[in-house]
Amino acid sequence: MSDKPLVDVENLHIAFPREDGGWHEAVRGVSFSLLAREKLGIVGESGSGKSLSSRALLGVLPEHARMSADRLRFDGIDLLQASPRERRKLRGGRMSMILQDPKFSLNPVLKVGRQIMEAFRIGYPALSGAETRRRAIDMLEAVHIRSPERVMDLYPHQISGGMGQRVMIAMMMAREPELLVADEPTSALDVTVRTQVLSIMDELVTRRGAGLILISHDLKLVSRFCNRVLVMYAGRIVESLRADEMHNARHPYTRGLLACLPSIQSTGDPLPVLQREAGWANPEGQP
Amino acid sequence: MILRLLTYSRHAGAWAATVAITLFGLAVLTFVIGRVVPIDPVLAIVGDKASPDVYQRVFIELGRDKPLYVQFATYVSGLLHGDFGQSFVTSRPVLSDLLDFFPATLELSTIGLLIGMVLGIPAGVAAAYWHEKWPDHLVRLIALVGYSVPVFWLGLVGLFFLYFKLDWVSGPGQLDVFYQGIVENRTGSILIDSALAGEWEVFWNAMSHIILPALLLGYYSLAYIGRMTRSMMLDQLNREYVLTARLKGASEFEVVVGHALRNAAIPLVTIVALSYGSLLEGSVLVETIFSWPGIGNYLASSLFRADMNAVLGGTLVVGAVFVFLNMLSDALYGVLDPRAREHLS
Numbered sequence: 001m002s003d004k005p006l007v008d009v010e011n012l013h014i015a016f017p018r019e020d021g022g023w024h025e026a027v028r029g030v031s032f033s034l035l036a037r038e039k040l041g042i043v044g045e046s047g048s049g050k051s052l053s054s055r056a057l058l059g060v061l062p063e064h065a066r067m068s069a070d071r072l073r074f075d076g077i078d079l080l081q082a083s084p085r086e087r088r089k090l091r092g093g094r095m096s097m098i099l100q101d102p103k104f105s106l107n108p109v110l111k112v113g114r115q116i117m118e119a120f121r122i123g124y125p126a127l128s129g130a131e132t133r134r135r136a137i138d139m140l141e142a143v144h145i146r147s148p149e150r151v152m153d154l155y156p157h158q159i160s161g162g163m164g165q166r167v168m169i170a171m172m173m174a175r176e177p178e179l180l181v182a183d184e185p186t187s188a189l190d191v192t193v194r195t196q197v198l199s200i201m202d203e204l205v206t207r208r209g210a211g212l213i214l215i216s217h218d219l220k221l222v223s224r225f226c227n228r229v230l231v232m233y234a235g236r237i238v239e240s241l242r243a244d245e246m247h248n249a250r251h252p253y254t255r256g257l258l259a260c261l262p263s264i265q266s267t268g269d270p271l272p273v274l275q276r277e278a279g280w281a282n283p284e285g286q287p
Numbered sequence: 288m289i290l291r292l293l294t295y296s297r298h299a300g301a302w303a304a305t306v307a308i309t310l311f312g313l314a315v316l317t318f319v320i321g322r323v324v325p326i327d328p329v330l331a332i333v334g335d336k337a338s339p340d341v342y343q344r345v346f347i348e349l350g351r352d353k354p355l356y357v358q359f360a361t362y363v364s365g366l367l368h369g370d371f372g373q374s375f376v377t378s379r380p381v382l383s384d385l386l387d388f389f390p391a392t393l394e395l396s397t398i399g400l401l402i403g404m405v406l407g408i409p410a411g412v413a414a415a416y417w418h419e420k421w422p423d424h425l426v427r428l429i430a431l432v433g434y435s436v437p438v439f440w441l442g443l444v445g446l447f448f449l450y451f452k453l454d455w456v457s458g459p460g461q462l463d464v465f466y467q468g469i470v471e472n473r474t475g476s477i478l479i480d481s482a483l484a485g486e487w488e489v490f491w492n493a494m495s496h497i498i499l500p501a502l503l504l505g506y507y508s509l510a511y512i513g514r515m516t517r518s519m520m521l522d523q524l525n526r527e528y529v530l531t532a533r534l535k536g537a538s539e540f541e542v543v544v545g546h547a548l549r550n551a552a553i554p555l556v557t558i559v560a561l562s563y564g565s566l567l568e569g570s571v572l573v574e575t576i577f578s579w580p581g582i583g584n585y586l587a588s589s590l591f592r593a594d595m596n597a598v599l600g601g602t603l604v605v606g607a608v609f610v611f612l613n614m615l616s617d618a619l620y621g622v623l624d625p626r627a628r629e630h631l632s
Contacts, residue, residue: 060533092535096534104528106531109550109623109625110549122536122537155626172534
């Protein structure tokens with residue numbers, strides 16, 4: 001790992017207009033960095049701002065969102081100064097993102113193959129049609145899809161969720177990005193295929209030396225795949241830990257989350273209820 | 288293979304049955320309308336000065352003395368043989384009248400629909416893309432006016448300014464008297480006929496006649512198509528696959544047209560077909576104002592003269608056109624939507 005961070009975010013704020021004319025702050029001063037080839041997990045409950053922080057990085061925030069930051073850099077490029085065009089060139093090429101549910105994230109009226117080929121077409125417009133198709137098939141093979149030629153001609157509703165998510169991975173890894181954000185990539189999938197899909201993603205990311213930001217509410221899963229874990233609560237990062245040191249968590253919220261994980265050895269007593277304190281939402285409330 | 292052919296033929300069979308039942312329902316409806324309206328067809332023919340003898344003879348000639356179901360059977364069997372009855376006013380078979388008048392309506396409403404589509408769909412897309420910004424407000428204002436202003440008023444105002452005051456376009460009718468009878472009638476459409484014959488002077492004169500009523504119809508269809516396109520695009524632009532396309536690095540044009548509009552096009556087919564149908568049928572007012580020799584004009588003048596055969600024949604044609612357009616949009620659904628395609632086969 002080099003010392004120069006691939007992603008460098010400092011004091012990121014994201015707010016949405018409220019009905020009463022005020023602003024609702026969804027992300028309140030988040031700072032983190034990611035080294036090249038590093039795998040970072042972001043954990044938190046819904047609404048904690050974990051997805052928004054990474055969407056800000058890719059430049060695909062909802063239109064009415066207001067964003068500010070002291071620093072927002074990708075491989076030395078100042079994303080705050082970059083034009084929309086420059087940011088679009090980065091997307092899909094050097095950074096990309098996998099969304100939660102392939103049922104919604106794939107275009108229902110276009111063939112799977114065409115959607116993967118589109119990723120190549122945008123990145124390498126000079127490629128011939130046949131070459132684009134060949135590469136798309138290679139990509140489907142890389143995500144362990146059997147008979148990729150057949151799958152190329154299927155529509156999203158004709159494939160399973162696990163296969164759809166692998167198509168999504170193929171599409172987003174097509175141009176070998178240096179950063180992949182996976183936003184709850186397995187939450188919509190059957191438990192049986194979750195590990196498989198994650199391993200395929202992990203394999204591609206590791207082999208190509210990309211950085212990974214894995215967003216999830218599943219603490220266990222994140223600590224298994226990542227080097228480092230950020231815990232978010234109410235728009236702030238409350239704790240940053242190495243994945244192999246989860247047991248050293250100090251923040252009461254993280255400890256509460258860990259205590260809620262069921263284990264086979266447990267006595268069967270009711271799991272503890274997660275306690276929240278209003279003070280955690282304030283910066284002073286951090287231990 | 289055989290199985291596939293079987294399912295296809297079964298599908299075609301079900302389709303044909305649907306069409307047949309719909310058309311039969313249409314025939315029942317027109318028949319009932321013909322009996323319910325307070326118009327005495329016998330009186331319409333013989334006039335109110337005729338003696339009871341004459342009245343009685345015509346009454347029997349028209350089959351009015353027979354039971355209703357026999358009259359209905361005669362009516363349907365006539366329809367099946369292409370016999371829509373005689374028009375009392377023109378003394379010609381209603382069918383040949385309709386064949387003469389329909390092409391003019393088709394010509395006018397097709398151009399109107401094209402205007403409505405070419406302007407309405409991009410307007411709706413722009414309004415949805417710049418939601419709550421000035422293009423959206425503009426399109427909504429235009430659509431609102433199109434929804435609220437009566438077509439006959441706008442038509443008269445248009446004629447007054449563009450024809451009478453400014454003389455930019457020609458007045459009512461299809462052609463100036465000077466140009467009539469030059470081009471041989473082949474397709475029923477003067478524009479196509481004159482272009483085929485190479486009579487460009489006739490063509491441009493016809494164009495200057497059709498442009499105002501076509502723009503008028505186009506405006507109303509634009510208001511409808513634009514509004515519907517806007518709401519369907521708003522729905523699609525919020526879908527997650529749109530975000531996926533942006534994440535791939537697709538340009539905004541590709542995102543909006545290649546992805547979102549491609550999906551919105553599926554329900555839009557029905558909207559366009561309905562709009563076409565209502566143009567074909569609803570051009571009565573426009574055709575009357577512009578003395579356009581179309582089916583709307585024919586229907587209106589027949590109605591004023593109590594020419595029931597002509598009215599019912601025209602109604603039937605309009606209904607059949609609607610059925611046909613619905614069938615067409617169903618078929619197009621299958622082409623555009625892979626999910627619907629599977630349900631059909």
